[in-house]
Amino acid sequence: MRKTLLVCFGCLWSIMGPAQNDCAEAIKLSGTYFFGTANTKPDHAKAYTVLQDCANQGDAVSLALSADMLQYGVGVEKNENLAFEYMMKAAQQEYGYAEYKLGLFYRSGIGCPIDLVSSVVWLARSSNHGNKEAAYFMGYNFLKGQGVPQSYEAALSWFEQSPNPMAKHWLGYCHYFGYGVPKDTQKAIAYCNQSGTPNSKQLLKHIAENTKDKVDTAISKQIKEKETHQNTGIAQAAIEKTTIQKGQPTTSKTFKRKHLDGKWKGKLIALEWSGKQITEILPISCEFAAQGNNKVSYQWEINNTICRDTARWGHKALYFKQLKMVFDWPFSDIPSINTIDWILISAQMELKTVNKKNTL
Template identity: 45%
Template structure:
């Protein structure tokens, strides 16, 4: 609160005579973007003084001025200037600026998206005692954003921070047993310490025994009987089908899935997992129907009695959707204004498993929610032909269909607005070329890398999409003449 009040006083002095609403808008923008304004005891009263103190080497003022340039408040918006100011302040040891610099690298503000540098500067800031930076690192590890997903690492960072949302997520970890032994009392203690609306909602869920209701509902979903739209798939089948030991497609012989293989009606389960991909959090009955024509694939998606019909693109064993959405209940919603969340389904990486004359269609689902501006947790589809018998799978069959292939090309974010990070990892030295094509009929070609010998290990590029039109783009990475593709969406 002290930081916000100081910012308000500074902003009032800086823009004397402007509408009071502008003050509120400014503070709101700062909070939404999660920038840290730091703590200045002798705050400047105007832009001239702020610039003068910045030129004298005051790193707090450098940080403030950088935020103003980034938001375009009182000065002409300039992300490059913002980046340079905050980078200089961070390099001079300012922990607040180090946090902001980490945020800049994470979203590509005035620089290329670089998660390694983001993690480095957030760690520098956290080591200097910045509570928000420790929370940010915990959140990244909790959901696996830019780093390997790890609940235990997330918990260790949350425990180092007194930032209210760090206490909230620490409470979540104790409530569900993520990275720690499940402990409802410790969850309540941390939710109470947080004192955020999010934690207050979780306390309400605890006192109303919502988890018992959710567990009961999950059991009911698993034990549903066979219907024309719903395949009876036992819990053991589902659990063993969800194998987190993903096999990279570059390690195995690639099977090309042709559109005609999809033709027909399928039924089964949509399975939502926790962020580790190891625990089932939701199971929903789903049916899918594909009608393949010469130049397009029509689909009918039925979930929660809601039907979506449209066309899809099959590319490199993945289905890509442009306008497929699903709204799901949030049984543990921490938003008092809404108990649902809308997911945009971007793609479904599909695979067929034929075992003992029975065929299963499995898929890894990639989602995005505009409400959180984040990708969703792991989701899977397990489907079988409606004409298949409802016999359960044997243990051998379960193991056989459990392996899913991981995507060779990774994006962040997807969909994107301006810049997007394109990344992949080579297992051996190889000749590589990287290009981007427009699928909207504009014949746009962007060469990010001509054929070049690259060393084994991770590689990444930042695509500047500022001037690209909205639509779908295909990214192709050729590795020793083996082509990997994936579709990217520009909002």
């Protein structure tokens, strides 16, 4: 871990922008203390100390360097709250690197509550000031709809501005699946080769094995299945993210906890980030029993995984302690892993009658 940090800080001193004239020498001396010389060992504590006069004067570079050391506890006791305070002061001076790091602080909750909207604001400012790493995170935010409305087109635009290898990976990913652009396997392969990341190497393996066509064929088969006593089938309306098909008679009921009681069987439909394309369909069965004090006991079975526990009922939703679900992961980024674990925190409930059948 320490070796990784040293490399990280090596990058920091090399990319620092212009400091106040009277602080340039202090920053240079700090770097000398941090890395050491041919005749002296690194002294991280001194590297931090010599920055503090300039940091106290409000020098953006000194503040940002100090914030990074405070964040990781290098040369000074770790203090994420003070790291956030210093980085904010530097970012408010329109210092691109500090704006970028402040965006990451808000993203991960370092010295502050997690705030994806504020993260996007600072990352966008940093990118406008030329920070290419910020452009990558902006693309990732739009890819998954984190702090911004989900948009593949916007994600692609941001990824194209960044040299980050993972930006190339996601460009390849989107071209392979046709997210925001027409499907183009050859472009996907080219971007993955440019990326060279383990993620892209694994995606190239999936492309070579024609994994997507196999998954699409399985999903198409499941969609066409007819409803039987053992199989609930897949209503086309569910695919369109509605609860019923057009023209079907329906009535809504005031949903109460007692309506959960009994056994339920259906299908769980997983969608990609825009919510428009199906990525997986799994059979699911649930059994609920109302108890006192707004508690509901349940048995939840999906993909051959059974979870039994109690949940809390409130505001037409169930709140779970830790309902674990294990899904197949056909496009895994990790060669040795082909499943992914999900933890369900809550489930909003609605009860409707469709063709004289109660539907949850």
